[in-house]
Amino acid sequence: MKHERRPMARDCRSRRRRDPNRARPSVAGRAGSADPRWRAGVVRRSRRPRPCRCRRTGGRPSIATACPGGAAAGSSGGSAIGPHRHGPAEGRMMSEQAISPDVVIDDEGLYTLDGDPPQDALTDAESDAGVIESLARLSPVEYDRRREAEATKLGIRVTTLDREVARLRRRDVDAPSDGGTETLFPDVVPWPKLVDGEDLLTTMAATFRKHLVLPAGAADALALWVLHAHAHDASSISPILSITSPTPECGKTTALTVLAALVPKALPGSNITAAALFRAVEKWQPTLLIDEADTFLGQRDELRGVLNSGHSRAAAFVIRTTGDDHEPRRFRTWSPKAIAAIGDLHPTLASRSIHIELRRMGPGEHVEPAREGRLGHLDPLIRKAARWTSDHFDCLRGADPNIPATLAGRRADNWHPLLAIADTAGGDWPLRARRAAEALTGTDRGETAGVMLLADIRTVLRERGLDRISSADLAVALGEMLDRPWPEWRAGNPITQTQVARLLKPFKIGPRQIRVSCRTLKGYHIDQFTDAFSRYLPSGAETAKQPNDSADFEGIEGDTSGAGVSGRLGSKAAGNSRCFGVSPRDGTAVVDNEIEWFEGETESAP
Known part of the structure; x- marks a missing residue:
């Protein structure tokens, strides 16, 4: 004879343990007086009857007599129940408890109280609240020794007890001891006489x-x-x-x-x-x-x-x-x-x-x-x-x-x-x-990187007597300022042309095409900085010293032979017709070998 499979009693019990919809009483209900029936013994959470979902009911929740162990016939709502067994597994009792007549089952299968709770339920709830308050007054060491045993006596989890004790301790810290204003600071009694x-x-x-x-x-x-x-x-x-x-x-x-x-x-x-x-x-x-x-x-x-x-x-x-x-x-x-x-x-x-x-x-x-x-x-x-x-x-x-x-x-x-x-x-x-x-306030500690950059650009233009500078040469000049952040601006590397442009962008200053010697390069003209200098550097808004507008640099010697220029300034005859630039002010022609540190290499005149 083929062995008959056992009924679903064990499955129902396992389902009961992990049912996420199982209603749990609040902490206040277990330890306070808001819902005291759990502590009063009216309904025990650990033995709470659950609607079964066995094969006899087609998997539908029911508290009626669909299962053989049902004590009384009736609908699933509002019926008091007794022992509840599942099929042949009569020895496996899902719940066997005398339920108070005040407890009824609603349409959701949940237990509610009909009328006021018994007076002894309130007494037990108040007693549990007193136990938790006494635990909150213990030292941390003593509480750690007793927490597990007390949680077992109260019928709650240890984590729940810890949470309630912590809440009561915070309340005791925040609440004034005498009901008045909390005093953290000593009162200062003003001097009794007039003070000079x-x-x-x-x-x-x-x-x-x-x-x-x-x-x-x-x-x-x-x-x-x-x-x-x-x-x-x-x-x-x-x-x-x-x-x-x-x-x-x-x-x-x-x-x-x-x-x-x-x-x-x-x-x-x-x-x-x-x-x-x-x-x-x-x-x-x-x-x-x-x-x-x-x-x-x-x-x-x-x-x-x-x-x-x-x-x-x-x-x-x-x-x-x-x-x-x-x-x-x-x-x-x-x-x-x-x-x-x-x-x-x-x-x-x-x-x-x-x-x-x-x-x-x-x-x-x-x-x-x-x-x-x-x-x-x-x-x-x-x-x-x-x-x-x-x-x-x-x-x-x-x-x-x-x-x-x-x-x-x-x-x-x-x-x-x-x-x-x-x-x-x-x-x-x-x-x-x-x-x-x-x-x-001699040293402005509140300056941003952008204001610092403006000040250093003004210094570069003033010290070198320039009214324009290419982006590449400006980045090199900033990287040589050892007392400023530019030599190690990002990850230990000197500031780049792109980073200079990004810092100047909030001031509405950007690189543009400028004439440097006989070449057209990306760079900056001093006229772009006039407004920013006057607004953000009020103590030194003077414009940089301008270079000589003429092409004749008499008295300034420099080696202009070959591909490089060894001196700071080189000179050419103004009549050089091979390469002419535009001077900053009056359009006077300038030669290609004006400024050695602007362009690394220049062409010598034929």
Whole structure:
């Protein structure tokens, strides 16, 4: 007799284990009071009856008596069930449990409660919630020892328990202990007496010189920036204080440590994300003191954009969506910020900064260490700063100081609030502040590669007395500037003609056909740069010295014999009729051997 295949009881059980549509109770239902029937024993998840899909029902879900083990006839909706067996495999029980009369089966085959849950169900749910809260208060080591056993007792997965414990711990950290405003920063009690601003700034500058080796004007700038942090809302511009150095151990962290003892709501950090930055500013309005910026800020465009946005109060916002409904919300980025890094900051940050470059302490120089926890002697200074800025807040808000002529554009904006503080303090500080501004902005740290290129092209044309230059010769001349980035512009290679053209394109400058000697080449004429020089290089907008318009170079000797020219300039008779060029100004004929470094080889006259 052919062996009869066993019924589908095992298949149904396997299907039950991996059915993706199987409804699972929420965590709140297992551990809270939102849906307590699971913990009350009304329905056990591990023994939950499932509609079978055996051959007797044609693969259709059913809870009726299509299977022999059914306890009562009825439709698949709203029928209470008892033991449920499959065919001859009577010993394999899919579910055998006394179901409460309150539990009914809906049209989807899912279990619901008819009426209010039993009171003991709520009691058990509250008890489970209390267990999870007690676990959240344990130390990480003790919780790790008990998590598996407690998850088994609760009838939940370990990962679910971990998630609930982590949520409760975050809630305890974020929630104020007394129901009031969370306190991360010590309260600064203003000085009880009137404060002289000149004496306060002088004392602060001396404090910075006591702990740091600083360049000229840097101590005065640091003292002024501290008062700016206290009177931050009185200004419409918030310059970043950038503290850089070429190498480690130059005092950047020490500078931030002293600043943290003097500024309001100091929030130091050695790494931060864009989201953490604008949320911290929105919540606390701190003074951000960011150290080690060179290790994480370089390629984070979003973070750099958030920092840039805080420069102007009118634009100091970022917009993000929050919540499950993705509601747009505006976050403030308006707060004082100081950034310390090895090397230069990105040009967009540098142009919004008051820059102080530190150097390592040299022989014969000595400073006192500034260790955290030993700066209590600075407490009177922060209290005096709070009192002075409070007394002069309205005056600072309406101040309009005179800006030195050497400061223009964003550099003038950066120094505007600091000069207002110096003028309000009086004494010799108006003069000291302007001297510091000129000293610290002597080198433009905010220039982009394009502006740098304009400055170097102007230098090349001026030093060589040219009014035009070919693209090839310009690239060679730039590559010979060892103190500039052009010799190793990309992957250690000198800048090329194409790269020069690409950098000049935003200024509406491009190579064109020009006459060089008796040849027509791609290059640039000085007239193309006149507007860009005047706009982006205001301190030196003079045009380059023009070459002699005549073809007669008397007094300048050069070897013009053969194929090469050994001297810098060679001369020919003006009457040479074999090859004539067009002079830059009056059309006077020029000869082919004018400029040796323009064209490597020239033809000699017959």
